Amino acid sequence: MEGPSDSEGKSLLPTAGGEAPGAGEKLRVYRWRWYILVVITLLNISNGALASWFQPVADTAAEFYGVELSEMNWLSLAFLLTAVPLGFVATWVLDVIGLRAGIIIGAWIQAAGAGITAISTLHDIPSSYRFAVVVAGQVVAAMAQPLLRQSPAKVAAMWFADDQRATANMIISMGSPIGSILSNLVGPQVAKSGDRHSLQLLVSLYTIVPCLTVLMATFGICSSGPPSPPSISAAKGTQPFFPGLKMLCRDVQYWILMLTFGAGMGTFQTFVAVIEQVFCPRGYTDTFAGICAALMVLLGMVGAGAAGRLVDRTKRFEEIIKLSAAIGTLALIVFAVLSSYPGKEVPLAISASVFGVTAFAMYPTALELSVEITYPVSAATSSGLLIVCGNLQAIILTFLAKYIPPPLPPSQTVHAHCGKVVPRDFKVMMLIFAGWMTVASVTLLLGLKPVYKRLQVERTENKSVNAEQPAPST
Numbered sequence: 001m002e003g004p005s006d007s008e009g010k011s012l013l014p015t016a017g018g019e020a021p022g023a024g025e026k027l028r029v030y031r032w033r034w035y036i037l038v039v040i041t042l043l044n045i046s047n048g049a050l051a052s053w054f055q056p057v058a059d060t061a062a063e064f065y066g067v068e069l070s071e072m073n074w075l076s077l078a079f080l081l082t083a084v085p086l087g088f089v090a091t092w093v094l095d096v097i098g099l100r101a102g103i104i105i106g107a108w109i110q111a112a113g114a115g116i117t118a119i120s121t122l123h124d125i126p127s128s129y130r131f132a133v134v135v136a137g138q139v140v141a142a143m144a145q146p147l148l149r150q151s152p153a154k155v156a157a158m159w160f161a162d163d164q165r166a167t168a169n170m171i172i173s174m175g176s177p178i179g180s181i182l183s184n185l186v187g188p189q190v191a192k193s194g195d196r197h198s199l200q201l202l203v204s205l206y207t208i209v210p211c212l213t214v215l216m217a218t219f220g221i222c223s224s225g226p227p228s229p230p231s232i233s234a235a236k237g238t239q240p241f242f243p244g245l246k247m248l249c250r251d252v253q254y255w256i257l258m259l260t261f262g263a264g265m266g267t268f269q270t271f272v273a274v275i276e277q278v279f280c281p282r283g284y285t286d287t288f289a290g291i292c293a294a295l296m297v298l299l300g301m302v303g304a305g306a307a308g309r310l311v312d313r314t315k316r317f318e319e320i321i322k323l324s325a326a327i328g329t330l331a332l333i334v335f336a337v338l339s340s341y342p343g344k345e346v347p348l349a350i351s352a353s354v355f356g357v358t359a360f361a362m363y364p365t366a367l368e369l370s371v372e373i374t375y376p377v378s379a380a381t382s383s384g385l386l387i388v389c390g391n392l393q394a395i396i397l398t399f400l401a402k403y404i405p406p407p408l409p410p411s412q413t414v415h416a417h418c419g420k421v422v423p424r425d426f427k428v429m430m431l432i433f434a435g436w437m438t439v440a441s442v443t444l445l446l447g448l449k450p451v452y453k454r455l456q457v458e459r460t461e462n463k464s465v466n467a468e469q470p471a472p473s474t
């Protein structure tokens with residue numbers, strides 16, 4: 001079955017003789033793009049679930065694997081430490097070897113990581129080796145993450161029309177957070193304290209989608225791009241990999257976007273990873289931590305969806321990303337202050353939800369904006385390095401979250417709900433999160449003044465073609 005031959009049969013722009021300006025090809029979109037979008041989204045969903053399955057049940061998992069609660073942060077760090085160096089490799093693979101190869105390789109690696117993680121819960125594994133095995137599983141699954149998470153902008157640019165790119169980017173980008181929300185909703189309901197069978201069931205559930213998507217990707221994604229380009233910028237092509245990197249290094253606006261986006265992404269990832277550890281010393285349950293994380297993702301998806309459609313219709317990248325950063329930072333400051341007190345469920349849930357909405361709106365918008373301001377650099381390169389920067393900052397913040405919070409004094413553990421593990425005081429760490437986001441937001445608001453290079457090329461070419469069209473006879 002050759003998927004790309006299934007065309008919707010329409011030109012996207014009014015071109016002379018149906019030809020794309022300067023490309024000699026008819027601009028066309030294909031129905032098969034939706035299948036590719038579904039497959040890559042499912043891959044990102046399963047990757048998000050594998051990366052965060054332990055977060056809402058960190059105390060239960062720590063008890064089962066026989067480690068301290070703070071040691072569970074190594075599972076997040078395994079993903080981040082692996083993803084950063086391989087992020088550069090993934091960028092090269094997606095640009096040079098091709099989108100199809102990158103996705104299929106990522107699918108098989110992810111399935112292997114899921115299998116190793118499931119093995120860590122088996123009865124035959126000695127208790128002293130379980131944690132090492134689960135870390136190994138996380139490392140293998142993390143090797144797939146850059147290939148999967150750096151693909152949305154590339155897929156959007158190669159397969160979707162200019163009025164669908166931000167929406168397509170948003171849908172795929174939301175895959176990983178959807179996996180995270182499934183973890184936060186399902187985990188506390190399935191995993192029981194000290195029960196190997198319930199933890200085994202939980203991890204086994206996360207192996208189903210990786211096994212399914214291996215088949216869908218291997219036999220369903222037949223090419224890296226369609227036979228005919230979907231937009232003028234796709235028809236014109238992009239810079240080769242290494243010249244593109246040189247262009248990025250000289251682009252000040254790209255550096256501002258990359259560093260500030262990285263701060264937001266790193267803060268969000270670390271925040272979600274430790275939210276249960278933040279809550280349990282103040283008497284909040286695993287279920288409440290899961291609900292807050294789920295609200296962040298669920299409402300965040302609504303925010304991302306609205307931002308994606310708004311960007312596609314208005315192309316107001318700058319306004320949307322700056323507004324999202326400002327509101328999200330204020331919400332995080334409120335959360336940082338309230339999280340030090342027990343009995344604040346409602347305001348904590350509200351502030352977490354607002355932070356999620358704005359963070360998710362910012363994520364796909366920034367990925368698309370990076371492509372706009374750096375064109376003709378390849379989408380996988382410009383957006384991929386943003387994600388690498390976010391992972392790098394998440395590593396730093398996760399290490400800080402591991403070593404800065406001191407053990408909670410016995411006099412303050414009356415409200416603690418952390419099982420048999422030692423609760424820690426995250427008051428200072430939460431203020432560091434809020435402070436870092438404040439610095440990033442101010443830098444973004446004052447320093448980002450983007451020029452939409454890709455849109456300018458498409459609009460210029462479109463006007464040129466329209467001017468060449470013969471006037472209708474009267």
